[in-house]
Amino acid sequence: MHAIGIDIGGTKIAGALVDEFGSILKSDRVPTPAGDPRLIEDAVVAMVQGLSAGQQVAAVGVAAAGFIDAAQSTVYYAPNINWRNEPFRAKLEARLDLPVVIENDANAAGWAEFRYGAGRLYSDMVTLTIGTGVGGAIVSRDRLLRGGFGVGAELGHLRVVPDGLPCGCGAHGCIEQYGSGRALLRMANEYADAGGIGQTLAEVRAQRGELRGEDVAELIVAGDGGALAALRQLGHWLGQASASLSAVLDPQVFVFGGGVASAGELLLEPIRSAYLDHLPARGFHPEPKFLVAELVNDAGVVGAADLARLSTGQE
Numbered sequence: 001m002h003a004i005g006i007d008i009g010g011t012k013i014a015g016a017l018v019d020e021f022g023s024i025l026k027s028d029r030v031p032t033p034a035g036d037p038r039l040i041e042d043a044v045v046a047m048v049q050g051l052s053a054g055q056q057v058a059a060v061g062v063a064a065a066g067f068i069d070a071a072q073s074t075v076y077y078a079p080n081i082n083w084r085n086e087p088f089r090a091k092l093e094a095r096l097d098l099p100v101v102i103e104n105d106a107n108a109a110g111w112a113e114f115r116y117g118a119g120r121l122y123s124d125m126v127t128l129t130i131g132t133g134v135g136g137a138i139v140s141r142d143r144l145l146r147g148g149f150g151v152g153a154e155l156g157h158l159r160v161v162p163d164g165l166p167c168g169c170g171a172h173g174c175i176e177q178y179g180s181g182r183a184l185l186r187m188a189n190e191y192a193d194a195g196g197i198g199q200t201l202a203e204v205r206a207q208r209g210e211l212r213g214e215d216v217a218e219l220i221v222a223g224d225g226g227a228l229a230a231l232r233q234l235g236h237w238l239g240q241a242s243a244s245l246s247a248v249l250d251p252q253v254f255v256f257g258g259g260v261a262s263a264g265e266l267l268l269e270p271i272r273s274a275y276l277d278h279l280p281a282r283g284f285h286p287e288p289k290f291l292v293a294e295l296v297n298d299a300g301v302v303g304a305a306d307l308a309r310l311s312t313g314q315e
Helices: 037-052 088-095 105-116 181-194 196-208 213-222 225-249 259-263 265-278 296-311
Strands: 002-008 012-018 024-031 057-064 075-077 084-086 100-104 125-130 134-140 253-257 289-292
Touching (some): 002 105, 012 296, 057 088, 057 296, 088 100, 105 253, 105 296, 125 259, 181 196, 196 213, 213 225, 225 259, 225 265, 253 265, 259 265
Parallel strands (some): 057 100, 125 253, 253 289
Antiparallel strands (some): 012 024, 125 134
16 A cells, blocks of 8 residues: 655655655655745645545655654644644645644654665664754654654754854754754865865855855865865764764664765764764773665655555554
8 A cells, every 4th residue: 555755845845655665656846835834735735636646545644844743743833834833634634535644854754764774674773864954863662753742853952062052943052053064064164264174165165155065065075175174073073962862772773864974984984983982881882883874865755655654554
């Protein structure tokens, strides 16, 4: 029995018809009308109807950034969409003759990696998605950990620096300010300001008027000293945060997704090094694997579809 996964982002809504093996059979994508909740609802309904035409569909899973209640029904708060205590599942089920599940987008992506990607051989996994911010998902004993109110695993807001940089969440020193794509760009600019190994970064910035994420990514691939130093600094913070998470969750594997993770071993090596430097009882604590996510841009729709299908008992 197939399921439909919908991933609502700040700029686009992606959807897919997904089978029980995590394979995408049909897909669709439209711009997100982020300022109007009713238009988002209309877009999701139209997408589900198009993807389900002529198909046997068990359920619909919708992934979105924000706080989702434990019943996977109401969006308490969404940072990029005008949702506040939005009963989104009830609204969709009233218009679709299908059961609907609402899930946090990072949870959905992490679940996809656990079921079909880099975490599929493990029972306990932590996923960190390194994009503009830092997203997270936790699987413990083969179950997605959501917390008592449904808003757990906000790993980007683990504090790593007391009284550190201000974060959009209102706190200071969150790993999102030190381990995200935005943080990497800030670090690259700092190396450009300092000269020395940052000279090429400074030259690119002068040519373009500003450094962009893709500029830093290209210089990392080219082996530029300044760009690689910024990436190692980023990896140091992510490794330190992973050690703290390991002390609490004891995962068998850490999976890193998002655009920055495309650097592969160049990112994983400093993460492992900093992890070991900060690991309690090093030498006696079993060491987890550190892997790059495999499903990339498909993780959100695949994970949302799978969670919806499992909610109906369709194993």
